[in-house]
Amino acid sequence: GDQAVAETRYSVAEEVRDGTIVGNVAKDLGLEITSLPGRRFRVVSEREDAYFGVNQDNGDLYLLRKIDREELCQGSGVCLMELKIIVENPLEIHYVAVEIRDVNDHSPVFPEMEQRFKIGEQ
Structure with missing residues (x-):
């Protein structure tokens, strides 16, 4: 189909919990917040x-729910x-x-600390 050009781009890390706010899309699109309920403001998804x-x-x-990046976008990029x-x-x-960031792209500090604790327990 026709590739529509995104007007706004957001970024969210995979595996963040449901309910996490990605951004205020109405404000970013220049919509009047007070008019939204009467305008049936909604996301239309082609995915079930x-x-x-x-x-x-x-x-x-x-x-609405956690995103598994591997399941959604096989491969890197x-x-x-x-x-x-x-x-x-x-x-x-x-x-x-919305860009789904891979949580494994950035090496967190925690795993090293966990390993140190394990060594200390022996």
Whole structure:
């Protein structure tokens, strides 16, 4: 199909818990927050298992469930999810992209500490 150009781009780490707020999509798209509930502001997903939702009261884009990056984007490289956001009265269609960051790309400090504890216990 036609590749729509995302107007706004967000970034979220994989495996963050559901309910995590990705950004305020209404504000970033220049929508009037107070008008959202009457305009049926929503994310339209082509996947049955939607990952994102929007809060009609404040315009926040949030995670509905944890994202497994390996399952979603096999292989390395940038993992982008394109979201279609719709508001009605009048009808507007917006596209945003969310980059799913691999938590393993950045070596955390914790595993080394855990290893030290294990050595200390012996």
